[in-house]
Amino acid sequence: MTLFVHRDTSTAALAEGLADLLATPLPDPFAEEVVAVPAKGVERWLAQRLSHTLGAGPSGHDGVCAGVRFLSPHSLVSMVLGVERDDPWHADRLVWPVLESIDASLDEEWAETLATHLGHGSREPGAELRRGRRYAVARRLAGLFAAYASSRPAMLTDWRGGGDGDGLGGRVEPDLAWQPPLWREVLRRVDAEPPDVRHDRVVGRCARPRVT
Structure with a gap:
């Protein structure tokens, strides 16, 4: 497993970079990309930004953010540990x-x-x-x-x-x-x-x- 860290002072630039990474669809059409967000407000904003790229036409305003699973950092850690449902140490x-x-x-x-x-x-x-x-x-x-x-x-x-x-x-x-x-x-x-x-x-x- 390789970890890549992308940093920028502009959240818009980071969102555009993420959109570029997600633009190539996964081999399995039913698989989901996982994106960790700190709050629901960030999730809504990011989903809207991604829809300008994912599946969008030339106008850049008719796309859709689909196949992306937004998780909180805690939920992401639980997923990595394999204890999303029943963690005996919770x-x-x-x-x-x-x-x-x-x-x-x-x-x-x-x-x-x-x-x-x-x-x-x-x-x-x-x-x-x-x-x-x-x-x-x-x-x-x-x-x-x-x-x-x-x-x-x-x-x-x-x-x-x-x-x-x-x-x-x-x-x-x-x-x-x-x-x-x-x-x-x-x-x-x-x-x-x-x-x-x-x-x-x-x-x-x-x-x-x-x-x-």
């Missing part, structure tokens, strides 16, 4: 194994900070209210782990191997030392390729020279 799905891991670990020594935050085993006033935070805490942690997977995959690789690195050459702060073992508990409950492994696999495929 925060909305990950919340449940995170919640199970929390419930199973609150009596562990490493989870003392988390257990205290959730009022586990406490009879103090307000402890019941803190115990009611379980889902909210699990959802926040699921979002945090999902963010780690995209921005600090090397850190998750270290955690998966039993380490406690912070991804920057140091160790996680003492008050966050429960996160690495909690992540390992989550990995035990998700029957899927770990996100850092998947990341390395896909990056490796993208970096592999294309054989022609």
Whole structure:
């Protein structure tokens, strides 16, 4: 797979360059070109600009933008990873194994900070209210782990191997030392390729020279 980067200070010039690239139809008439856009407004503007070239006659105003699939950057990454429909590491799905891991670990020594935050085993006033935070805490942690997977995959690789690195050459702060073992508990409950492994696999495929 080869990556070509086109840069210009003019969005119109970039749109014209894209139109030139898409002007040659794909061999399969049912195949779609994929174009990533940051917002729906950009998609509408770009589709209109492309219609001035794609399938247009001499006037340049009677074309049609067809056979182009517009995706958000997030959707493009999901497509490349092959998880467009069911990503087990998406925060909305990950919340449940995170919640199970929390419930199973609150009596562990490493989870003392988390257990205290959730009022586990406490009879103090307000402890019941803190115990009611379980889902909210699990959802926040699921979002945090999902963010780690995209921005600090090397850190998750270290955690998966039993380490406690912070991804920057140091160790996680003492008050966050429960996160690495909690992540390992989550990995035990998700029957899927770990996100850092998947990341390395896909990056490796993208970096592999294309054989022609």
